[in-house]
Amino acid sequence: MPQAICRPRIVNRTRHALLGSTLLFGAALWADQAVAQDEALIETHAYSYFGDVKYGPDMTHLDYVNPDAPKGGEMSQSVLGTFDSFNLFTRLGNAAALSTTPFEDIMIATADDPTTLYCYLCTTIEYPEDLSYVIINLREDVTFSDGSPMTAADMEFTYNLFMEQGLPEFLAVVNDQISDFEVLDTYRFKYTFTDQAPLRARVGLASIFSPFSKAEWEASDRRLDESWDTPPMGTGAYMLGSFDYGRDLTYVRNPNFWGADLPLNVGRNNFDSIRLEYFADGSAALEGFKAGIYRFRNEFSSLQWATAYDFPAVQDGAVIKTELPDGNLASAQSFIFNLRREKFQDPRVREALGLMFNFEWSNETLFYGLYDRVTGFWSNSELAATGTPSEGELALLQPLVDEGLFDASILTDEVVMPPVSTSNQLDRGNLRRASALLDEAGWIAGDDGMRRKEGEVLRVEFLESSPSWDRIINPYVQNLTRLGIDAVLDRVDPAQETERRRSGDWDMLTHSIQMGLEPGQVLYQWFGSETAEDSSRNLMYLKNEGIDRLIDAVVNATTTEEMTTATHALDRALRTIRFNVPQWFKAVHTVAYYDIYDHPAELPPYALGEIDFWWYDADRAAELGITAGGDTQ
Template sequence: MTHAVRRPRATVLTGILPQHWWAGSALLVGALMLAGQAGAQDLIKTHGYSYFGELKYPADFAHLDYVNPDAPKGGEISEWAPGTFDGFNPYFRGGNTAALSTAPFEAIVTTTADDPTALYCYLCTTMEYPEDLSYVIFNLRDDVTFSDGSPMTADDIKFSYDTFMEQGLPEFRAAFEGQITQVEVLDPHRIKFSFGEDAPRRDRIGLAATFPPFSRAEWERDERRIDQTWETPPMGTGPYMLTDFEYGRTLTYGRNPNFWGADLPINVGRNNFDAIRIEYFADGDTAFEAFKAGEYTFRVENSSLQWATGYDFPGIQNGSVVKAELPDGNLSPGQAFIFNLKDPKFQDPKVREAIGLMFNFEWSNATLFYGLYERVTSFWGNSDMMAEGLPTEGELAILQPLVDAGQLDPAILTEEAVMPPASSDGQLDRGNLRRASALLDEAGWVTGDDGIRRKDGQTLDIAFLESSPSFDRVINPYVENLKRLGVNARLDRVDPAQETERTRSGDWDIVTHSFAMSLEPGTELKQWFGSETAEDSSRNLMGLADPAIDSIIDTVVAADTQDDMKSAVRALDRTLRAYGFWVPEWFKGVHTVAYYDMYEHPENLPPYALGETDFWWFNAEKAAALKASGALR
């Protein structure tokens, strides 16, 4: 398949949480609880916060362990993005949002790529909270400025909080509303967040610290709103700001020469490029040809076909382009075909199971993917939170009451965790075909004389909604297998704008979706799987609403020990997989990248970020040699 790993849709937004894109990972809402030195009486004052374990970095650290503190500043890195864009609002589901749209924004705290569940003061110097976590006070830096040089104050942060809670995505407000009961500006550089008694302890500080500060003066002057498309981004406090763009074609973020935080220890060796440019292309094949021609210079390769067969062009042969596999310690991405559970035909688990049996990963991997991929099996793959085998004692304590209440099938207690079905080397596995046929017969979908299955006079029609031509190679064989089952299946290929609109409106049967879980899950799980967000969500796109799953999510959120949290996550993973709203796709456990040989990175990369726009750097001498040789214009 041309693109074996799907790029996330730029317009499928996940809430208010700003993507810390320069670190290559999102700020984890659920990563919280007690850390730091004990202060007077019950008040704790600290530079960072971690619910489980110790902070990796002390208050006086010089720089992050994985950066080159002497990395030079300068040059440009350029990458590509698919489709088009028509706005810059990453917190709104309307339109097609530009890549790097969170680039101007920062948060009160930040994470690192080697301590991803800890929160370190960033826009603050310290945080203060009592042992009962009824509130947190952030002592803000007095030197933080927006890109125009105007100072950021506590009032700007309160303004951002109020704006998000009034105008933010419904799925975010449904999951988090009521957890913060009051926000008080104590002075220009101190702000206090108070929490409701029912607010999950592990989520409190992370939620309060997450809102990116907006300039209240600018927003009121320009009458901005979060629930509207932004033709240009508002000011932020970040190291980069939009300097040039052409709608739908290209955009560039340039270094802010007056960035307030350039000399902070946490920024040493980072933000090394003068400019980050994104070029847009209609499809991956066109983008690859542009890369070979030097129209952009860094490529994260998501195509097994290109990786296996395409990298024999002159740039590779003469050494001007580097092809590399770099370590990736992240959770395996939960990429999958998902069912629209609001459609009556998909509400029958037998129908979903039958359709899943017809996807032959083994044949696809050998024939289409050159054996480069592994099957997605879990929402928390590549971690010890993945459910395996029979339920553990901790899982049973969570699952048994739900079985007793009639909310879960008793089989979940005695059967091993659901794994995707294995298939034969041939495109159509006849054993799986027989199993799928029996399931549809039991569900009342009977094969007619024309070979098409019907129920109550209606044919079993299924369409795969897809905008990327690169998915044709994998979906078309899947469609052929389904037709052999008697399903009236087809590939419904549309342009990216149509795909975005139809997924939002619910006009789809099956679509590819990516579930990006965290290493310390919290309330954000309600955005992914909770009944609260089933009607309108960019995360809970399938429309999942199940009381047992809601109950397990509550158990995960309430867990006070790491062991309890992991047991609850395994129980959730087991239950989600048993529900069967997905057909797991594929992943690879390394970063496959190609780039013009003028970029360098630290010898030891951190486990949770590739970080090419964060802590890589530009070698001016190598760039000059590439231009002199004609490899780059």
């Protein structure tokens, strides 16, 4: 049942209160004195900038788990593509799926309270009212997978490692926000922040790094900015087991996992192993599912969902095909333009190309009506811009218009929405509008029907590795061809796609832009000018001072109202740039799985949780002749 609302308590941590620690901590006493002598600190097990938290310190388990879920069995799923590394903290190599599984965070959010951070590897945090620093009080029972204790020294090592070898896009955001990391004693450390660190982000910054073992790392020649043959030790419930590069890998339960009985873990981490099978494409993966090579499938193909699940195991009930609710913010999945390309720097060209993608025809003809259109970057939420700007938005946008950073039309026009097309593949009205835009931009159709500007043919290549996208992109290519554009689908192998995405060698590709319910500093990584040169998120190479200023307004918002208004303005402004052609989303999980798995009757709003809190039904597996390891008897 729901826990009582819990509020942090105020503690006075003075020199006298610390004297009992002298024999244990020695010099650490004086460091702590300097921080907090005669100063009132807020001490809490959980933190939410905007309001109350859901779970109190005496919780017994999360509301959405089954506390009596049995342990055992295997969860098996498919992955498309390949892998040759286990390091997600670098852009080198192709990292294996779930590569961060061995690692845990200092504080975590839950699937029913996504904007609160709860102490996980810590017991409490402490901070003054001005949030000029945050102290983390670690649990003393946390161990790495080899049984060695995790301490503040490991956190100091990890912090220094990320600040020296972290991704440039990450460092560009946080480098000037933390002024000092200080070990206060064996299980206590402190972050001090600069004035540049947004108040709302400071507790998150203090808990952002998952600890690595200093001893293990220093005994190896591993670097954070290089690919890894195997992952380093973590504190998590699972460790890497067997693997075959590019084919499969298995994570196995750590039998000595320190946190098995932690209230936040009750009813979670229920499988003995998690196995991932790699396939070259979606069709091969589906056949593997039918053959029982793996047992759980989250289906992302509307064609396969509508037509391919009529095989015997579905008909006799051995495989369950179902739709489960998905309350997550819709991903802004889109075709994006490479703004490095001169031809795409004219917004009229981008708008014209966007007009030629016919979502309505695609949804009816290709997707079986399963999808809704992505409209903006916070679709399906209260953070999405609507109508004309509110007074609060105008206050943010007017100065940017006055400086020439946005066109004045943003102050009066309705928010930009994707074009609506007819049920015919080629919407002739949109074709005429697109033709007029290209004419205005100087791309004129010649006698051969091809559009040229200064002798250059307007050519657009779509970079893609999956054959399942052919049926979606090819009609778009055909429409663009009717417009006089030399459009082609450039299908390559997954390794080539990865390399070309990273190097910027592409015109258009599909990108999934993931926003959150409490937008923060990650916005700089998605849309900020300072990260555009080397980013895994800002692939479109967006550099816009007006957008940067609006991101500042979102990040520095101190009330929910301010954050919502600033996000509305940002969403509105991003849509006017038209660097993307919005695709589609669905508000349900379309899943199929062998009837050997079970889940709580009511799922939380923000997670499907098949690996996190589902469990293995051994009795049902025996009835189906499936062993705990996934094989059929």
